[in-house]
Structures are given as C-alpha cells and as structure tokens.
Amino acid sequence: MTQGSVITEDMKKAIGVESEPTIVVVEREPIRRAAAAMGDNNPLYYDEEYAKKLGYRSVIAPPGFQPTYSFTLKTAPMRADAGPRMPTGFTRFMNGGDEYEFFQPIQAGDVLSITRRLGDLYERDGRMGKMFFTVNETVFRNQKNEIVLIQRSTTIAY
Amino acid sequence: MAEQRFWEDIAVDSPVPPLMKNATPRQLVMWAGAYGDYYEIHYNENIAKANMLPGLIIHGTLKAAWLGQMLSDWVGEKGRIKKYSASYRSMDVPGDNITMTGKVTKKYVDGKDHVVEAEIWVQNGKGEKTTPGTAVIVFPAKS
Numbered sequence: 001m002t003q004g005s006v007i008t009e010d011m012k013k014a015i016g017v018e019s020e021p022t023i024v025v026v027e028r029e030p031i032r033r034a035a036a037a038m039g040d041n042n043p044l045y046y047d048e049e050y051a052k053k054l055g056y057r058s059v060i061a062p063p064g065f066q067p068t069y070s071f072t073l074k075t076a077p078m079r080a081d082a083g084p085r086m087p088t089g090f091t092r093f094m095n096g097g098d099e100y101e102f103f104q105p106i107q108a109g110d111v112l113s114i115t116r117r118l119g120d121l122y123e124r125d126g127r128m129g130k131m132f133f134t135v136n137e138t139v140f141r142n143q144k145n146e147i148v149l150i151q152r153s154t155t156i157a158y
Numbered sequence: 159m160a161e162q163r164f165w166e167d168i169a170v171d172s173p174v175p176p177l178m179k180n181a182t183p184r185q186l187v188m189w190a191g192a193y194g195d196y197y198e199i200h201y202n203e204n205i206a207k208a209n210m211l212p213g214l215i216i217h218g219t220l221k222a223a224w225l226g227q228m229l230s231d232w233v234g235e236k237g238r239i240k241k242y243s244a245s246y247r248s249m250d251v252p253g254d255n256i257t258m259t260g261k262v263t264k265k266y267v268d269g270k271d272h273v274v275e276a277e278i279w280v281q282n283g284k285g286e287k288t289t290p291g292t293a294v295i296v297f298p299a300k301s
Contacts, residue, residue: 037188040227063226095218097245
C-alpha cells in the first residue's frame, strides 16, 4: 500500500465546500413505513392526532431515519467542481458509521433543503495496512431555513 | 410508551434499558424500501456471498435507527436526543438475537439542559459489541 499520505492539497481544499441543495418533501407514508420496518410502534410515527397533542404539526420521523434518498422533489445537478477527486489507489470501501446531531424533530409536511459537504479526511494504519477515512456531512434545513439535523457519515477505504 | 424517567433518576454507570431485535429478511427489504438503500447485500443472498459475506447482513443504518429507538424509549416524550453515533465495526445478520444497550458515563447540567451521556452499542447473540457509539441526551428534571 501507499507510503506516506494519500491526502493531497486539492483534496484538503474541498473540505467544507457545500453542495447545491436537494429539496425533499417529508411525507407521512415513508415515516410510517420506516417505523414499521424497525418494528417501532411509537404512535408519534403513525398517529397525527397523537403527535398534535404533543405539540407537533404532524407525525415526526424516528431518529436515524432521514427521508432523503427516494423522495426528492428536486435533486441538485452535478457541478463540475462538485466534490474532490480521490485518486487514492484504494479499491475496497465500507460504511464506517453515522453520527446524528438533532436540532429539531423532522415533521411530515416539512420541506427540507439538504446539502452535502466534505467534513474531514484522515488516515490511520490498521491491520490491513493504511485506511483512509472520509467524513461526509449532510445538513438538513427546514422551510424556515433552520438546521434540523446534521448527519456525519464515515466511509473507510482500504 | 413506558413511564417518563427524570434526570434525577439516572445514575452514572447504570445500564441503558435494552432493546431486543431479531431481524427477518422481510424487515431488511422493508428498510431498504423506506430508507432508499437498495444495496443488494441486504436482500439478495447470492450477491452477498459474491461479496465474501456469509449471507445477508443488516443495514448499518437500521442498527443505528434501533439505537435511536432505544434512546427515544429511554428519554420518553419529555426528553430529547441531542446527538448519537454508531460505528459499523462488525456485521450483524438476520436471525440472530441482537441487543441494543449501553452504560451511562456522565451527567451534568448545561444551561437549561439536564444532560446524560452514555456509551451505547449493539451486541450480537454471542455478546460481542458489533456497533459501538456514544449518545448525548436530555432528560426532563423534577425540579
């Protein structure tokens, strides 16, 4: 495996550059389906009247469920300068983990504006040689432009 | 929902009330559809094995969501989760009895928030921690 660092100056410059937003309408049905998949019968995810009694506008999304991938209203176009090229020579990748930071519950009816940015790049020596960590931050803002959630996802290349 | 717990009731070193699961392949398909993660290793055994896996594996994001379920059940409707993490160190498989649990590491008051910090993890049927993480949550206070 590579000697020395694989992280170039160009790659470092990409840290913190925010993408154009993707727009998502949060709907009740995907929330209900996610909660059903989890086997979580908390009425906050199914019963709008119940959620309203607790002060929400509608059902809320369970923590760890981001209604993002399948239900976009408007997907950000690819930009020529989007994301760093990662000529690192690694061939295997795995999903290293997620961190969720919550500011407000995501509620059905919210129109989320979702942007992505490269949060961090670092390397570690592991049992199988050098491992290269990429942390991508996904920032979720609601219709009032308030941040509701930041998800930090780590990908490991080795 | 369980009864509401309060910050005063939580002791450092005490366990996080566990949440047990035993995933079925059907559940993984449901999660794939809800989350929009259609990577085949979670529902197509041939493709999982072609990727050197023993068989189907549970989505990391589903395990993270279950840690969220454990925390939500613990803090109750008057509490809230500020932050939590899950590192997908080892795989978990459908059919295994897995447990989400944890241990309280700290408690303190930060402004208006009565905060509890915990180590959290998913453990498999053999008792191995497959998915460690940390959590920062806010409980309601009695006073």
